[in-house]
Amino acid sequence: MLSFLNHYLPNVIQLGWTGDTGWGTSLVQTLYMTFWSALFGGILGIIFGVLLVVTKPGGINQNRYWFNLIDKVVSVLRAIPFIILLAFISPLTMLILHTQIGLNAILVPLTLGIFPFYARQVEVALESVDKGKIEAAQSLGATTWDIIFSVYLREARAELVRISTVTIISLIGLTAMAGAIGAGGLGNTAISYGYNRYNTDVTVVATLLVIILILIVQVIGDHFANGLNHQHR
């Protein structure tokens, strides 16, 4: 078995599992970047998505000023291509983390890159909640918080899981891009140890690992989304 791998994938084996260049190390780095930026970006995205729905004209606490502000921020950040954001944001990263390189530094552009994308999807998911349910809650004397948590977020939860899955998958793509500029992870392995060194086998294996990772996320996401949906018999 090992000789078979040595024969066909010599460079893959040479990188090893642990160590700076190891497969295990880069896999953990990818998971690390994905997890933390999904967490931070997810929290920001939900906050901004909820604010958009609540403050927009006709929303439960409509406020033209706040809506326009948040709407513009989200639109502008979404318009910046991620590869440019990576460079563009580095002074801010320096300010927050006092470093511009490494695994933690990359979390800042990843979070800023993913949250507007997620916020827009949260907005759409919450908008899909029947207005009648909001009215019914209001007629019961529900507060704004009740409506946000018990009606909007609760009723849209299957949809939220679905868009979260899509967002995490996009995020894995972004971590690969971040890897290309030296942040580590499977993207870094594919580019630095594969593509740049003409080690095609390394590039292929790194790509396969990314695909497997995405498939796992998709399967888990679908499973949860279906389990949470009680709209149909």
Next chain:
Amino acid sequence: MSLVELANVSVDFNQKGETVQAVHDVSLKVESGDVYGIVGYSGAGKSTLVRTVNLLQRPTAGSVKVNGQQLIKDGEQVISHGALQLARRKIGMIFQGFNLLNETSVLENVAFALKHSKLSEDEIEAKSRKLLSLVELADKADFYPAQLSGGQQQRVAIARALANDPNILISDEATSALDPQTTQQILQLLQKLNRELGLTIILITHEMAAVKAIATKIAVMKNGRLIEHGRLTDVYLHPKQSLTKQFVGGSLAAMKVLNQLHLAKLAPDEAIYQLVYNMSNVTHSIIIDLYREVGVVASMLYGNVELLGDQPVGTLMVLLKGDAAKQKAALAFLAAHRVTATLVPESEVNHA
């Protein structure tokens, strides 16, 4: 005491720069214990009007007073956001689309309404279960709404609306999405709540049958205006407006029958009338007396008796034969006997 007092309420909508007046200068008082039916065709402004009671719709002008508390005075909201939330808990509302929370169980749907009550978690659950027993759904507490039938979902909505012990229940086309049999069950439940708990009900519907079954008072709306209102039997037996006359007496069914008769062209001394009368006042035959005393022959084309609440009300479609003077005398005779006669234009009967 009037539970709901609407004074000169108007609601304007802005649609693409144009102002559309959905409700125009409506004044209405609902007394404690009333089952107040508000009828009218779709788009008449019934829903918009009734939404001003709990301020789901803010009126553009007029005053709204509910449970003795002024909510709107001369078009201005005079109640704080927090106080409005408290006031709304005393005004239950049910909707055509039920509007239950689909991702929470039936029990949680009811408990949601009690979130801000002073009750402990256990007491909330106990009260929610009691409310579900009231609507005969105690065994469905752990189901999700989508697992229930439409009628059952509406009953959950009723239990939820009653959670904070409101004095008023607004039913906004609550039976319009249900089949006739289920509609009857829901109406009977509403009537039971009115009788046993003294709940005041405002019933908005385009189905006259629903109003006839349980309403004590009725208001008729057309183009945003309240064109007629009063006690159900008064409005029903002596309607003043032509729209009201269309709504009463099972007119639609009667017209359908009349059209099937393929009547020959009416002679100059013939006319078709719709007669509506309170059966409990009738001790002798109006038709026979009409012939005896006035000399007018009435041929019956259609007849129907229905219950207005507990009162039987008769509707007759008759062809009166007699010259102009006799026709006039016949109408006077009918009016004297408290029978509402409405001329049915020949064009409506003979389409050919």
